[in-house]
Amino acid sequence: MADGTAVANPVWQDIQGIFSPFASQMMWRLDLNSYEDVKANAQIILLRIKSPGMIMPPPPFPPLTEGQIQTFANWVKAKCPQTASTGPVSVSAAAPAAAAPPPESPFRFP
Numbered sequence: 001m002a003d004g005t006a007v008a009n010p011v012w013q014d015i016q017g018i019f020s021p022f023a024s025q026m027m028w029r030l031d032l033n034s035y036e037d038v039k040a041n042a043q044i045i046l047l048r049i050k051s052p053g054m055i056m057p058p059p060p061f062p063p064l065t066e067g068q069i070q071t072f073a074n075w076v077k078a079k080c081p082q083t084a085s086t087g088p089v090s091v092s093a094a095a096p097a098a099a100a101p102p103p104e105s106p107f108r109f110p
C-alpha cells in the first residue's frame with residue numbers, strides 16, 4: 001500500500017499496482033501487467049523480489065518495500081486471486097443448452 005503496510009487479502013489489482021512501473025523492462029521475459037504471466041512465474045518472482053544479490057528490481061532502482069513484498073507473498077499464498085470473490089465463481093445457473101441436431105444431409109442416397 002502507499003503507506004508501506006502490506007495488504008492482508010490482496011487481489012490482482014494490488015499486485016499490478018506494484019509491478020506495472022517495471023513492466024516494460026521485464027517484457028523480454030514476462031509481462032508484469034499480465035495476470036497469467038505473473039501467476040505462472042509467481043514463485044520465481046517472489047524469490048527475486050526478496051533475495052539480496054539477485055534482487056528485482058535491480059539497482060539503481062530501490063528494492064520493493066517490506067509491505068509490497070509481503071503483499072505479493074500474501075497473494076501467492078492465497079493462490080493468486082484475481083478478484084475478491086468470497087466463494088467459487090458462479091459461471092451460470094442455467095443448464096447447458098442441448099447440442100443442436102446435425103443438419104440434414106443435402107445428399108440423397110437411394
Ligand code: HEM
Pocket residue numbers: 018019022025026029032041044045048049054056057058061064
Ligand atoms: C518488481 C519488478 C521486477 C520483477 C518482479 C522482476 C522479475 C524478474 C525475474 C523473475 C527474473 C528472473 C527470470 C528468470 O530467471 O527466468 C528477472 C530477471 C531479470 N530482470 Fe527483472 N524484474 C523486475 C524489474 C526489473 C527491471 C526494472 C529491470 C531493468 C531495468 C529488470 C531486468 C532484469 C534482467 C536484466 C534480468 C536477467 C538477469 C537476472 O536474472 O538477474 N528487471 N526479473
